[in-house]
Amino acid sequence: MTREEKSGRLGGAFLLIGVLLLLFGSYLGLAVAPRERFMGDVQRIMYVHVPTAWNAMLCLTAAFVFAVAYLWKGGWRWDCRLEGALEVGVLLSGLLCVQGSIWARPTWGVWWDWDPRLTTTAVMFFAFLGIIALRSFVDDPAQRATWAAVATIVAYVDVPIVYFSVRWWNSLHQMQSSPATVSPAFYLPLRTNAFGMLFVMAGFITLRARLARRRLAAQLAPPPALTRAAS
Amino acid sequence: MSGVITGGWEYVWAAYGVTAAVLALFALSLWVRWRAASRGEGTAVPEEEW
Numbered sequence: 001m002t003r004e005e006k007s008g009r010l011g012g013a014f015l016l017i018g019v020l021l022l023l024f025g026s027y028l029g030l031a032v033a034p035r036e037r038f039m040g041d042v043q044r045i046m047y048v049h050v051p052t053a054w055n056a057m058l059c060l061t062a063a064f065v066f067a068v069a070y071l072w073k074g075g076w077r078w079d080c081r082l083e084g085a086l087e088v089g090v091l092l093s094g095l096l097c098v099q100g101s102i103w104a105r106p107t108w109g110v111w112w113d114w115d116p117r118l119t120t121t122a123v124m125f126f127a128f129l130g131i132i133a134l135r136s137f138v139d140d141p142a143q144r145a146t147w148a149a150v151a152t153i154v155a156y157v158d159v160p161i162v163y164f165s166v167r168w169w170n171s172l173h174q175m176q177s178s179p180a181t182v183s184p185a186f187y188l189p190l191r192t193n194a195f196g197m198l199f200v201m202a203g204f205i206t207l208r209a210r211l212a213r214r215r216l217a218a219q220l221a222p223p224p225a226l227t228r229a230a231s
Numbered sequence: 232m233s234g235v236i237t238g239g240w241e242y243v244w245a246a247y248g249v250t251a252a253v254l255a256l257f258a259l260s261l262w263v264r265w266r267a268a269s270r271g272e273g274t275a276v277p278e279e280e281w
Contacts, residue, residue, distance in 0.1 A: 045247075
């Protein structure tokens with residue numbers, strides 16, 4: 001079995017497990033979990049919003065690790081993984097902003113507020129989106145990989161700021177929950193969806209990195225004329 | 232005013248619907264891009280370079 005086939009099967013398996021967990025977790029969140037006392041049914045958005053937030057930050061942390069690994073050890077595999085993690089991280093960050101906006105409207109009365117948590121999340125989204133744009137502008141693969149890795153390390157500074165923003169500044173957004181602050185009836189759908197989103201994220205990164213590898217291999221291949229001349 | 236939010240199922244469905252649609256569309260885009268990339272004749276990069 002080739003490396004591509006292995007990563008294809010692994011990515012597919014991750015996606016399948018993730019989708020099944022998300023379906024089960026969403027069923028629990030929508031039909032089984034009780035209505036929250038103050039936010040009512042609107043609180044059920046938490047079961048998709050919070051797992052998306054955790055996994056967006058985890059995905060961008062993976063991108064940071066891949067960027068450091070590329071600069072430290074070299075090797076195209078790290079650049080391909082970085083490309084995958086960047087795209088999935090941006091996807092989840094954008095989704096996070098949309099979900100948050102949908103939750104904000106009935107609870108805060110507005111679709112958006114320039115609150116520290118929301119603002120730093122928007123900065124995170126646009127910073128990593130910018131790195132994807134940067135990658136598309138650079139033709140030389142080595143230069144593209146190095147620039148993207150350096151830009152990822154710089155942009156990653158915002159990720160812990162997003163996480164701690166609700167502690168550091170006065171924010172409309174609530175603080176992080178913990179088992180001490182979440183009723184046991186809410187644990188199961190939240191954790192099931194969190195693991196579901198984790199598997200979906202891992203599947204997407206694996207499959208996107210496989211695509212990056214395929215494209216890079218085509219780019220690094222010598223032109224047909226040179227191949228003929230060599231033979 | 233009680234401070235309790237009533238109703239709001241339309242927002243719940245919107246959030247779950249957007250999430251499902253975004254994930255499904257990304258999966259579809261991965262599949263389409265993979266098919267397009269597979270049509271080219273990419274030469275494998277030597278394993279040691281990975």
